[in-house]
Amino acid sequence: MHPGDAAQPWVITVTLRVKPGCRDDLMRELLALRQLILQEGVCLGFDVLANAEEPNELLLYEVWPSREFVQEVQLKKAYYDPYFERIDPWLEGVRPIRHWQALVRQA
Numbered sequence: 282m283h284p285g286d287a288a289q290p291w292v293i294t295v296t297l298r299v300k301p302g303c304r305d306d307l308m309r310e311l312l313a314l315r316q317l318i319l320q321e322g323v324c325l326g327f328d329v330l331a332n333a334e335e336p337n338e339l340l341l342y343e344v345w346p347s348r349e350f351v352q353e354v355q356l357k358k359a360y361y362d363p364y365f366e367r368i369d370p371w372l373e374g375v376r377p378i379r380h381w382q383a384l385v386r387q388a
Contacts, residue, residue, distance in 0.1 A: 290325055291348045292381035295341040303371035304337055310368050311341075317360065323350065348380060 299307050311329060318324050326344035345351045 289347070290383040291345045291351060292383055293341075293343045293345065293351065294379045294381065295343075296377045297339040297341065298373040299337040299339060300371055300373050301337065307339075307368055307371045310364065311339075314360070314364050323355070344383070348382075 297307070308329075315327050315329065319327055324343060324345060326342070328342040330340040330342060332338035332340070345355065
């Protein structure tokens with residue numbers, strides 16, 4: 282396989298800065314979305330991490346079959362817009378989204 286092949290897993294990380302007092306509300310919405318996504322059976326992994334030194338900074342770590350799937354199928358699902366509308370008031374600043382190509386992965 283070559284870099285960029287559709288068969289290579291694609292990793293997305295999203296950093297969220299949660300406003301003080303809003304973490305429980307955000308986690309409830311985030312875990313519901315995570316459960317829905319994992320039930321669909323396409324996502325290869327979806328971890329939610331908290332910064333050990335700043336608990337209101339979260340990192341979403343998602344593994345998908347390909348970048349094309351994320352862009353052309355996943356992000357067009359109807360549940361995303363209402364989800365973003367609900368969580369936006371609980372977040373501070375920008376949400377950096379980074380795309381990573383998996384070169385070596387534990388099976």
